[in-house]
Amino acid sequence: MLEKYFGDLSTAWKANEAELSKVGLDCGTINSIVYWRSKVEPARELEKADRFGVSVVTAVSPKYPSRLKEIYDYPPVLYIKGNLLPEDQLSIAVVGTRNPTAYGRQVTEEIVTALSRNNVTIASGLARGIDTISHSSALKAGGRTIGVLGSGVNVIYPPENTAIAKQIIENGALISEYAMDMGPRPENFPRRNRILSGLTLGTLVTEAGEKSGALITAEYALDQNRDVFAIPGNIFSAKSSGTNRLIQQGAKLVRTESDILIELNIESVATQLEFKETLPVTENEKNLIRYLGVEPVHIDEICRTSKLPASVVSSTLSMMELKGTVKHLGGMNYTLSRVIKES
Incomplete structure (x- = not known):
């Protein structure tokens, strides 16, 4: 929105409060922009990124993920630690509850392993539970995986995933729209989900309750005209109520990886x-x-x-x-x- 209105990001960065209000931004958003602008020095930010081996990619760069740019509110800047390759165009987002059951763990491991062996890149959010299982299963299968963070790419959250984050960098990439050193903030995680769904061909929810954040990713996927897949669960299990409802509302039921592979060709x-x-x-x-x-x-x-x-x-x-x-x-x-x- 800002880039389109001002013509380029440099002009948008320098805009004052009155100019920002003309874009249609609310007071809260304008105050947030003004606050963080005072905290971030672009030259220092680029130097810091370079020091950590992080690529800073703008939306006008040929290195910017083409599929992500199809969505309405794509981030103007991405921080990338690792490498995105052409084969990552064949990718699926896998999300779910942070507290999976034995069933949720098993189906996630089996489906992700099979997809990875079919050269499908697995994207997830590096959170506890299904996200961590998805990344680790892809890596164990020798596949590629992408982690989309709700913090700066040099701030790994949760901290116990530091080791797996290093493996992801070697076999994929960590991605964030947030500046270096920014810690995890509650409001960041719902927003990062639009990047997760926007990067991929479709989103698979393996196990999720009615209030799971994974359902936000599924909603973004639908808004972005992406496919949504869900694995059915026990009707008496609260951990499967969200996935079962997605199927009831039209998500494609998944029993094996073939259901996804065939649907997406x-x-x-x-x-x-x-x-x-x-x-x-x-x-x-x-x-x-x-x-x-x-x-x-x-x-x-x-x-x-x-x-x-x-x-x-x-x-x-x-x-x-x-x-x-x-x-x-x-x-x-x-x-x-x-x-x-x-x-």
């Missing part, structure tokens, strides 16, 4: 990424990609527009389906796979 994406390094794209494949898109196209239409023989089109589409480049929807109708659509 991640299986074909993973296949496409594997073949991408080993099999070249032929001229016929390049030609057919031009005539495929979001909407299903019948093979007869593809033959007509591409002017290729039916036998060539049929064999080429079969190979592209094996690679995960296209998806056969039945009735000889084809569409581009999710990864090609997004690229």
